Amino acid sequence: MNAAAPPPQPASIAELRLYVLQRFASLLEGQMRTQALSNAISQMVAGVQSDVMLNLRQTLAALEPIDMPEASRGPLLAGLEQALQRCRNLEAALPLLVQARQRRGADNRSDLLSILLRFDDTAQKLSGTLVQKDLLERQSAVLEQIILSHENVTQWKLFVQNILCSFQRIFPFQFFFIAFSEGHGLSLNLYYVGNPSAENKQLARERLTRQMLHELRLPSDSAVDIEEFEIEPMEPQKPIDDVEMITVAVPEIHNLNLAGLLGVAYASAHHPEPQEIAIIRSILAVMVMVVGSSKALGRTLSELEYYSTHDPLTGLHNRRYFGEMLDYEVGRSTRHRHEFSLLMLDLDDFKDVNDTWGHPCGDQVLRRIAECLLLETRKGDLTARLGGDEFILMLTETGAAGAQVAAEKLRERLKGISYTAPDGKGFHVTTSVGVVTFPHDADTVSDLMAGVDMGLYRAKAQGKDGVGTMQAVGAQVRHNRLTRDLVEKLRLALKEDRVRPFFQPIYSGSGELYAYETLARLHEPDGQTISAGAFIETIEKYGMGRELDRAVVGHALHALKQRMLAGKAPVKLFINLSVQELQGRGVVGYAEQLCAELQIPPSTLVFELLERDAIGDMTHTRSFLTTLREKGFLFALDDFGSGYNSFHYLRELSFDFVKIDGAFVSNILNSRIDHSLVRNLTHLCQDIGIQVVAEFVESEPLWQALRAMGMDYAQGYHLGVPTPHMP
Structure with missing residues (x-):
C-alpha cells in the first residue's frame, strides 16, 4: 500500500492558522471519542464484575448445605473466597481508575485548548506584523520617489505627477486633489486616473470638490480655479459613487511657508483597511510638505534666477x-x-x-x-x-x-x-x-x-x-593700459627678486670716498636694466613701496657687510625710502633687525626722503625722525630747494644731511642766481649743523666750483656712475 502524500505547505499565515486549528480540532475529537470508549469499557467491566460477584456469592450459598469431605470442601471454599475477594478489590479500584482517566483526559483537553488559544493569538499577531511590514514596504516604495532635486523643484507640477503615478500603482486611487490659496480664490489641481468620462469629471469637479472644501473647513462658495492632470490607469475604473475620500490639511504651524498650500485629498474606490488608511494619511502628510516645499522652493529659485540677472531696486538688468x-x-x-x-x-x-x-x-x-x-x-x-x-x-x-x-x-x-x-x-x-x-x-x-x-x-x-x-x-x-602692464611686471619682478640696488659713490669736498647711495634697478629677463625713474611713481601709486624698500635695504646691507669683511674703509650708505614709510610700514624696523644680525652700526645708514614727501605731513615726519634717531639712524632730505618754503622746513625739522636739488647744482656755471643760491644754501645749512650734498655733478669744472664754495659732499656721473657692486 502506497504511503499517503504529505499535505501541501501553507502559503500564508492565515492558511497555516487554519491548518493548525483543524489539526487541533481533530486531536480533541479523537480524545473525546477515546474518553467515551473508555467510559463504555469501564461500564462494561463494572457490569461483568458485578455479575461475577453475584454468581460467586450464590455458589458459596449453595455449597453451605451440601455435605462433602472436609478435604474437598476447604480448598473449594478457599478458592471461591479468593476469587470473590479479587472481585471486591476490582470493584474498589475500578472507580479510582475511571476517575484518574477522566482527570487525565480533562488535563489533556485543557492543555490542548491552551496551546490552541496561544497559537491562535501568536498567529494573529504575526499576521498583523506581516501586514504592517507589507504596508511599510509599500509606503517606502512611494517615499523613495520623493527626491527634492533642482529639476524637480523647478518643475514641481511634473514632479508631483510622477510621484502620484508611483502612489497610484501601490495605493490605487481614482482622483487626487491639491488645494492652494491664490489671492482671493482657491486653486485646485485635480488629478484623474486614466481618462474618465465627461460625466465622472463633472461629478469630481462638483461633488468631490465640495467634499474637500468641507473637510478642509473652507467656505463652500469659494471661487475655485481647477487645473486638471491625467495619470495612466493601472486597472479598470469604478463608478464615482463608490469613491471614498481621505483628506489631509496643512498643519497650523507659524511661519510655515508652503506657498499657499491648504491640503491634499486622496479619493479611492478600494475602501482601504484601517491600517492602510493610516499609512495613506502618513504619505499624504509627506505629500503636503513635499508639494508645498517644492512650490515654495520653485518660486524662490525663480526669484533667485530673476535677481541673478536683475537689479532688485530698479528692475533693470544687472x-x-x-x-x-x-x-x-x-x-x-x-x-x-x-x-x-x-x-x-x-x-x-x-x-x-x-x-x-x-x-x-x-x-x-x-x-x-x-x-x-x-x-x-x-x-x-x-x-x-x-x-x-x-x-x-x-x-x-x-x-x-x-x-x-x-x-x-x-x-x-x-x-x-x-x-x-x-x-x-x-x-x-x-x-x-x-x-x-x-x-x-x-x-x-x-x-x-x-x-x-x-x-x-x-x-x-x-x-x-x-x-x-x-x-x-x-x-x-x-x-x-601701459601702466597696468607695468604694475604686473613690477609685482612679478619683486616676487622673483629681480629688483636690486646699484651703488653710486658720494665723495667729500676733499675728494675722499664718503658714502654710497643705493639706487633701485629692475632686471628684465632679457638682461636689460631699467632705472628707478621709469617705475618709481607706479610703485608708489599702487602701494608697492614697502616691498621695494625691503628688497633694496636687504641687498644693500648684505653688500655693505661684504665690503666690511673685505677690510675696506668704512663708508655710509644712503638709502631712498618711499613716502609710505612715513606711515610706519616697518622697513626701518627691518633695517634695524638686519643691522643687528650683520653687526652693522645703525649710524652707517642714512635714510633719504624727497622734500615733497617729507613735508606732506609734518606730524608724521617729526615722528619718523624721532624713530630714526632712537634707533641710531641718520636722515637726509633729498631735492632740497624744490619746495616753496624750504627754509621753514629747516627750522621745523632737524636733518643730518640736505641734498640740494640737482636743477640748481647743474647750472651754477651758467647762472649767477643758481650759483648764489647753492653757495648760500650750503653755508646756511652748515651754519645750523646740517651737512650738504650736491647732486648732478656731471663735469670737472662743476666739481671744482662746488669744492671752491665749500660743499661738504657731492655725487654725479662725473664722480662715479651707479654700479651693481660696491667697490
Whole structure:
C-alpha cells in the first residue's frame, strides 16, 4: 500500500492558522471519542464484575448445605473466597481508575485548548506584523520617489505627477486633489486616473470638490480655479459613487511657508483597511510638505534666477547680465560687421541727495531714472544698472553719431525730471554720460568698458552734465593700459627678486670716498636694466613701496657687510625710502633687525626722503625722525630747494644731511642766481649743523666750483656712475 502524500505547505499565515486549528480540532475529537470508549469499557467491566460477584456469592450459598469431605470442601471454599475477594478489590479500584482517566483526559483537553488559544493569538499577531511590514514596504516604495532635486523643484507640477503615478500603482486611487490659496480664490489641481468620462469629471469637479472644501473647513462658495492632470490607469475604473475620500490639511504651524498650500485629498474606490488608511494619511502628510516645499522652493529659485540677472531696486538688468550680453553682442556684431554703442550714465552729485534727504529719497530717484531710460530706449536696446548711481545702455546697430544724439537726448530728458523731497520741495538731478562705439573706438569687451568709463570721466572733468567720448581720452586709455602692464611686471619682478640696488659713490669736498647711495634697478629677463625713474611713481601709486624698500635695504646691507669683511674703509650708505614709510610700514624696523644680525652700526645708514614727501605731513615726519634717531639712524632730505618754503622746513625739522636739488647744482656755471643760491644754501645749512650734498655733478669744472664754495659732499656721473657692486 502506497504511503499517503504529505499535505501541501501553507502559503500564508492565515492558511497555516487554519491548518493548525483543524489539526487541533481533530486531536480533541479523537480524545473525546477515546474518553467515551473508555467510559463504555469501564461500564462494561463494572457490569461483568458485578455479575461475577453475584454468581460467586450464590455458589458459596449453595455449597453451605451440601455435605462433602472436609478435604474437598476447604480448598473449594478457599478458592471461591479468593476469587470473590479479587472481585471486591476490582470493584474498589475500578472507580479510582475511571476517575484518574477522566482527570487525565480533562488535563489533556485543557492543555490542548491552551496551546490552541496561544497559537491562535501568536498567529494573529504575526499576521498583523506581516501586514504592517507589507504596508511599510509599500509606503517606502512611494517615499523613495520623493527626491527634492533642482529639476524637480523647478518643475514641481511634473514632479508631483510622477510621484502620484508611483502612489497610484501601490495605493490605487481614482482622483487626487491639491488645494492652494491664490489671492482671493482657491486653486485646485485635480488629478484623474486614466481618462474618465465627461460625466465622472463633472461629478469630481462638483461633488468631490465640495467634499474637500468641507473637510478642509473652507467656505463652500469659494471661487475655485481647477487645473486638471491625467495619470495612466493601472486597472479598470469604478463608478464615482463608490469613491471614498481621505483628506489631509496643512498643519497650523507659524511661519510655515508652503506657498499657499491648504491640503491634499486622496479619493479611492478600494475602501482601504484601517491600517492602510493610516499609512495613506502618513504619505499624504509627506505629500503636503513635499508639494508645498517644492512650490515654495520653485518660486524662490525663480526669484533667485530673476535677481541673478536683475537689479532688485530698479528692475533693470544687472552688471553680470550686461557683461554676458556685451560679450555676445561683440561676437554678433563682429560676424555681421555691425556697429553698436555703449552709453554709461552717472548721476552728478547724487551723494548729496542721499546725505540731504536720505536713501529712500535716493532710491526713488534711481527708480524714476530707470523708468525713464526704459521709456526712451528702443525695444532691441539693453539697459542695466551697474551699481550705485551708474547706469549703462547698449544701443544695437548704432554708430557714433547716433550714440551722441541719443546721449544728449537722454541727458536733457533726465535733467528735466522733477523730484519731490521729503520736505515737499522739488529738486532736479543732472547726468554725465560717456560714449564709446564698436568697433571704431574699441573692439573688445575690456576696451569698450574702459573706453566708456574714460568718456564718462572726461564728462565729469569738464564740469558735469555733459557727454564725453573715448576719442578725447584715447591717449589716456592707452597710458592706463601701459601702466597696468607695468604694475604686473613690477609685482612679478619683486616676487622673483629681480629688483636690486646699484651703488653710486658720494665723495667729500676733499675728494675722499664718503658714502654710497643705493639706487633701485629692475632686471628684465632679457638682461636689460631699467632705472628707478621709469617705475618709481607706479610703485608708489599702487602701494608697492614697502616691498621695494625691503628688497633694496636687504641687498644693500648684505653688500655693505661684504665690503666690511673685505677690510675696506668704512663708508655710509644712503638709502631712498618711499613716502609710505612715513606711515610706519616697518622697513626701518627691518633695517634695524638686519643691522643687528650683520653687526652693522645703525649710524652707517642714512635714510633719504624727497622734500615733497617729507613735508606732506609734518606730524608724521617729526615722528619718523624721532624713530630714526632712537634707533641710531641718520636722515637726509633729498631735492632740497624744490619746495616753496624750504627754509621753514629747516627750522621745523632737524636733518643730518640736505641734498640740494640737482636743477640748481647743474647750472651754477651758467647762472649767477643758481650759483648764489647753492653757495648760500650750503653755508646756511652748515651754519645750523646740517651737512650738504650736491647732486648732478656731471663735469670737472662743476666739481671744482662746488669744492671752491665749500660743499661738504657731492655725487654725479662725473664722480662715479651707479654700479651693481660696491667697490
